[in-house]
Amino acid sequence: MSTTVGQQHPIRIYLQIWGLLFFLSTLSYLVDYFRIEGYLRWCLIVALMLMKAGLIVGVFMHMKWERLALVYAILVPPLCLLVLVGLMAAEADYTFLTRGIFFK
Amino acid sequence: MAESAPQHSKELGLPSGWHGIVKDWSSDQEAFKVSWGKAMMWIFLLSDTFIFSCFLTSYMTVRISTTVPWPDPSKVFGLTIAGVDVPLLLIAIMTFILITSSGTMAMAVNFAYRRDRKRTALLMLATAILGASFVGMQALEWTKLIVHEGIRPWGNPLGAAQFGSCFFMITGFHGAHVTVGVIYLLTVASKVLRGHYEHSGNYQIVEIAGLYWHFVDLVWVFIFALFYLW
Numbered sequence: 001m002s003t004t005v006g007q008q009h010p011i012r013i014y015l016q017i018w019g020l021l022f023f024l025s026t027l028s029y030l031v032d033y034f035r036i037e038g039y040l041r042w043c044l045i046v047a048l049m050l051m052k053a054g055l056i057v058g059v060f061m062h063m064k065w066e067r068l069a070l071v072y073a074i075l076v077p078p079l080c081l082l083v084l085v086g087l088m089a090a091e092a093d094y095t096f097l098t099r100g101i102f103f104k
Numbered sequence: 105m106a107e108s109a110p111q112h113s114k115e116l117g118l119p120s121g122w123h124g125i126v127k128d129w130s131s132d133q134e135a136f137k138v139s140w141g142k143a144m145m146w147i148f149l150l151s152d153t154f155i156f157s158c159f160l161t162s163y164m165t166v167r168i169s170t171t172v173p174w175p176d177p178s179k180v181f182g183l184t185i186a187g188v189d190v191p192l193l194l195i196a197i198m199t200f201i202l203i204t205s206s207g208t209m210a211m212a213v214n215f216a217y218r219r220d221r222k223r224t225a226l227l228m229l230a231t232a233i234l235g236a237s238f239v240g241m242q243a244l245e246w247t248k249l250i251v252h253e254g255i256r257p258w259g260n261p262l263g264a265a266q267f268g269s270c271f272f273m274i275t276g277f278h279g280a281h282v283t284v285g286v287i288y289l290l291t292v293a294s295k296v297l298r299g300h301y302e303h304s305g306n307y308q309i310v311e312i313a314g315l316y317w318h319f320v321d322l323v324w325v326f327i328f329a330l331f332y333l334w
Contacts, residue, residue: 006308008217018207025203029196032178032333042334049329053322060210060318062311070136074146081157088161092168099171 007062017059024052145312149319152281156323159274160330166266175262177332180253181245195332198241199324205234206321209289209314216310221296224310228293231317235286242279246272271331278327281320288313 028048031041058064063071119127136143167174178191185193212227249255249271257272259265292313301307 006213006217006311008214011211011214014207014210014214018203018210021203021206022200025196025199028329028333029192029199032192035178045329045333049325052325056206056318056322056325060206060321061315067137070138070143070146073136074150077150078153078157081154081161084157085161085164088165089168092165095165095169096171099169103171 007065009062009065013059017055021052021055024048024055028052139308141312142308142315145315149315152319152323156274156277156326159270159277160326163270163274163331166270167264170264170266172264174264175260175267177334180249180255180262181332192332194241194245195328198238198245199328201234201238201241202321202324205231205238206318208234209317213311213314216296216307219302219305219307221299221302224307225293225297228289228296228310228313232286232289232293235282235289235317235320239279239282239286242275242282246275274327274331278320278323281323285317285320288316 028045031044031048036044057075063075118124179189181195182189182191183193184190208227209231212224212231215223215227254261255268255271257269260268292309295301296307296310301309
């Protein structure tokens with residue numbers, strides 16, 4: 001019997017998270033439905049996205065209960081992507097300005 | 105150098121050549137206190153994270169740098185029901201379907217560890233059916249965009265030409281992941297039902313398959329926010 005090998009948690013937790021994900025998804029849909037614009041829109045979209053991602057990784061994928069060695073090995077490397085996003089945003093802004101000068 | 109290597113190995117009392125490579129990589133050295141299958145699935149998912157992030161970053165780059173207005177996703181993906189325009193309706197339904205499938209998958213993992221084979225297989229089957237319906241709706245969405253809106257990877261009548269290539273690349277790659285996931289889940293579910301894991305009593309394969317499935321849902325959260333809502 002190796003039933004203690006994996007991650008076992010009460011079904012109640014999964015149902016709660018499931019409900020919460022439904023609620024957060026509805027909220028992010030309503031952001032679009034009511035056509036909220038500007039900084040409020042971006043903040044809401046990103047905040048809801050990160051909350052949903054956190055719930056999925058933390059509870060559904062059991063990261064909350066794993067040992068830190070595994071958690072850091074998986075969650076720290078993607079932070080490099082922030083550097084890539086920053087670089088590409090700067091580069092894209094530059095391309096946009098250049099196009100505005102030469103192709104108008 | 106090549107001749108001195110076996111000499112060095114002999115001093116350490118370790119085998120050389122291929123046997124040595126296998127020995128070095130397998131000799132009870134572990135950093136992660138989980139089964140190798142789970143660790144490998146996590147590492148695969150990490151690499152997949154980078155692939156999807158590259159797609160989304162390049163989407164961001166072309167969207168910022170284009171001087172032509174970007175088509176409004178809210179309108180492109182809207183549906184008209186009984187004469188009323190509902191924005192993003194199909195996408196919202198697809199989102200809820202994928203979240204529901206994540207919920208049934210999480211419960212399947214729970215029943216698997218209780219060795220309730222029938223319920224595990226049924227819940228996995230439900231997950232796979234929801235996943236398949238997601239892919240079906242995606243096919244519907246693609247048809248609508250290609251046939252009715254005239255959107256192509258190289259251009260479209262609504263605005264920036266990059267819209268099509270980003271859309272087909274990102275959602276196509278995600279849809280391929282869902283399709284593979286459905287096949288994976290059906291395979292594991294049928295093995296569970298046939299009692300393939302009974303002799304070892306180890307049902308962690310369900311949790312590992314679940315990790316993949318939740319990841320597919322996770323990627324959709326990002327695509328939904330960054331591509332459809334932005």
